Amino acid sequence: MPWASGWPSWPPACTPAKGGALRAAEIITELQSLGLRVESSLGGRRGGAGPAEGHTLVVQGRVFNAPSASPFVAGSPWSLDQSGGQPLLRREGRAVCPVELVGPPRFYGQATPQGVPLKQIALLHGRDCLASTVLQSCAFWEGPMRCSFCGIGLSLETGQTLAQKTPEQLALAARRAQELDAVAQVVLTAGGGVPAGSEIRHLAACAAAIKAATGLAIHAQYLPPPFERDQERLKDAGVDTVGIHIESLDPAALARHAPVKAGLGLDRFLAAWRQAVELFGPGQVSSFLIAGLGEEPESLLAGCQLLAEMGVYPFLLPLRPIPGSLLAEARPPEPGLMAGLYQEAAKILQAAGLSAAQSKAGCVRCGACSAIAAWELAPAELVCHPARTAAELRAALAIRQEVFVAEQGIVEHTDQDQADETAIHLVARRGGQIVGTVRVFPRAGRPGEWVGGRLAVAAGQRRGGAGAALVQEAVRTVARRGCTRFTATVQQANLPFFQRLGWTAEGEVFDIHGWPHQLMKADLDHA
Ligand code: SF4
Known part of the structure; x- marks a missing residue:
């Protein structure tokens, strides 16, 4: 890598x-x-x-x-x-x-009609973010499965907060914080519930009450829920963005520091992120990636890449040893290491077209716990990434249909085939609009071999470099997945284009549907 x-x-x-x-x-x-x-x-x-x-x-x-x-x-x-x-x-x-210095907000001096200080219901995070742990307990706090970096039970033990905040209390706190302190967004979190996913209902009820009272942008954080309906419930309640935090993509570090999350397994997180991106949109879903848990640094950047490709913002941050937590005596990583990580993560974000400024709410929007937004690079005009939602895939397939069926007439009716089911569909996006696509897929029964194809750029967009950018991203995409041989069958007229990108011809020219084609091989050494 x-x-x-x-x-x-x-x-x-x-x-x-x-x-x-x-x-x-x-x-x-x-x-x-x-x-x-x-x-x-x-x-x-x-x-x-x-x-x-x-x-x-x-x-x-x-x-x-x-x-x-x-x-x-x-x-x-x-x-x-x-x-x-x-x-x-x-x-x-x-x-x-x-x-x-950001001082205490004015709403800290207010209380509910029952006399509960609003400070026990929600806190100011950053400068304009109201944050509340709506269920200040976690099924795993007592015992060996507790996350080592977590402090969810500590403020409850010292009486600084309530075990459970009601939707009415939160709506009042949000309204006061909005009126008195110009709070612009709300972050709601909860510990793991019993049964799993039960905390989602309370998060949804709180979000709905806050939205009705203030209209503020709302972010919810939770473990991958057991049912698809759970995330839909949050969307229906008015939640704008979500955080599903895996914390580390180094399996050993995760098992050591967050055994419950390790036990859920990466597939549960992948499924939850995928559904969340579909519901809330690319860039509106995030995951913490904590540096300093004894992970391989490469796992952090591989994690950033994995998340960014899915449209999930990788909220990379240094370990924050919380006094009283199991990691109270730990140290964050050295700043030089963090700076190097941030610089590489910034390139990944730029290539994926993600930016903290796009986020409507949550830790990415607040940004107080990480320097990642400060390291971000200027947005690129043209970006290439896998299709992240059904809408992006539909747009890609529509361009193929236009090029291969309507324009060139290479096939009738549709160019879609079985390979589309296992392919990664890359899209080129310019100014928010999808202008081109290419697909890559592993060759069945040939480990390490990948095939590229269906490169198509919309008419009127063919002079802006989208085709070359898609081919280069296709090579990088398969290289990251351990590809050892990457080939594509290209129309003979496109031979010089691929040769300029470092591809070499293999074998003789042959016909497909009456059109001359050439097998070509990518140079993976310069991916
Ligand atoms: S980044 Fe998240 S956890 Fe940190 S202060 Fe902001 S809202 Fe709170």
Whole structure:
């Protein structure tokens, strides 16, 4: 894999050019890995889910949360200086940049008619996100199956929150937070329920009440549910985006740190992500990928690739050791490693046409726990990726129909065949519109061999590089899947086009439906 070698080593990835200033991406990456030393009198969160301790800061317009209470923070070169009028971030004592501190929101001073402080119902995350763990319990909290990084039961033990928040309480908290603090979105989460999936009904009821009261964008987080109807229920309730967090795609790390998720198996996550993308749309589904659980770094980027191809935003973030959790004494990964991961993940996101800015709600939209959005590259005008929804597949097949049946008349009625059922259908997308397609599929009975075909670009789009981009993405797609031989039967007229892309002809020209064709082989060494 292209990212298996050449890991950046600390400090180059986070060190600015001589005389240059650190960018927000580098500052956030360092602070989330090393922590921020803050005088204890300044407060900050010390329990709960999400960023369960730390300070929410704004640097160069980017909101993020930095750990400030974990043991590893004591050795950080970063400190917060509030001695003057403008708070400053200092690194090894030297001023780096001004910083804004996000203070407690005004709705924290409000209560329900029954006297329950709204702060016990929901918290401000980031600058404009209202977050609540609607069921502050998990079937696996007591016992060996608890996730090692989770702190869901801690704030309940200290009386900071309620075990269960009602839809009415949440609707009130959301309305007050919207009115008093300009909250723009809501994140709802729940621990694993008994029976599995029972938490979905409560999430849906809470989402419906909040939507009716505020109209705010809502994000729900949950384990892969047992029934397809569960995710439809959330959609019907007004949920806009969802997070189905596998946490790690390294099987050993997942089994060690999240045994319940490991027990569910990757196939359950794949099925849930697929259905969620169909329901909520590409870029509106996300999964946490935690760096620092002892995984192979390659598994993080392979995970980013897998998720991005499906239209799931890979929310890559450093481990956040929560005081009181099983990993309280752990350290996040070094900032140089995180910077290297973010840079590679940014390329994957750009190639898949995904961006945090597209997300309507949730952790991707909030972004406070990760620097990934700050590392994102400018959107590409033309992107190629597998069809992620039934609508994208229909658009691809319609282009093929237009080219091979209506325009060229190579086949009558339809060009679809059995290979379409097992093929990966790549689409080229320009400005949100699908303009071309190609399919690749494994050759039956020939391990390692893949076949490409049905390359078609819509009329009027053939001078913009979509065809070449599709062929190049097809080669990368099969190479990532361990392909050792990739061939395609191409119309003879297209021979020079494929040769320019590094393909070589094999054997003699032959006829298909009266059209001369040539077998060609891709150069997989330069995928
Ligand atoms: S990224 Fe998610 S968990 Fe982190 S502060 Fe934002 S909403 Fe909360």
